[in-house]
Amino acid sequence: MPGRESRRSRRIKVNLSVIYRLAQPAGIHLLIKNKEVSAAMLDLSDSGISVLTNYDIIVNTPLLIKFTLFSIENNDVCFSGPMKIEGVVRYNMPLGGNEYRLGIYFKKINSRDKTEIINFVKAQSSMFRPSI
Numbered sequence: 001m002p003g004r005e006s007r008r009s010r011r012i013k014v015n016l017s018v019i020y021r022l023a024q025p026a027g028i029h030l031l032i033k034n035k036e037v038s039a040a041m042l043d044l045s046d047s048g049i050s051v052l053t054n055y056d057i058i059v060n061t062p063l064l065i066k067f068t069l070f071s072i073e074n075n076d077v078c079f080s081g082p083m084k085i086e087g088v089v090r091y092n093m094p095l096g097g098n099e100y101r102l103g104i105y106f107k108k109i110n111s112r113d114k115t116e117i118i119n120f121v122k123a124q125s126s127m128f129r130p131s132i
Contacts, residue, residue, distance in 0.1 A: 014124070016041040016067060018051055020104075023062035023086060039102075041067060046117045048087065048105040054098050061089045063104060069120045083113040 018041045039053040049065070057063075065085045086108035093101040106114075 014041055014044050016044070016069070018049065018065060018067040020051075020063045020065045020087075023064050036066075042101065044117065045121060046106075046114050048090070048103065050101055050103050052095075053100055053102055056094070056100055057089050057092060057102055059089050059092055062107070063087045063089065065104065069116060083109075083116070085109045085113060 018039050019036045020039060021036045037053065037055060039051040042050045042052055049067075063086070065087050066082045068082045085106050087104040088107050089102050090105045091101075091103040093103075095101055109117075
């Protein structure tokens with residue numbers, strides 16, 4: 001069906017910082033010199049993220065990703081992480097102005113981090129669900 005969501009996991013829009021680096025040498029190794037690069041996370045699910053970055057990273061490039069999630073409990077902010085996840089670039093969408101939107105699939109994630117992400121997505125989804 002046209003316009004129908006084909007993802008298996010619930011995805012939410014977020015505005016979080018993420019740090020990534022190449023998991024192994026690749027064709028763009030000289031471009032970022034295996035350093036950690038920060039990017040803006042645009043959305044999140046238990047199976048992956050999309051990020052806004054200034055680097056043109058080719059599809060199928062393996063990445064090591066780090067980020068921290070938060071929750072608010074009894075007026076206190078609680079942090080979970082940093083999460084360290086192995087991912088792979090699934091798509092690269094040039095946006096112009098030296099910006100790229102990368103879709104990154106989580107290839108290797110530990111069960112604790114996956115559970116934290118699932119709980120975070122559920123909590124954020126329920127906060128913004130319109131009441132009937």
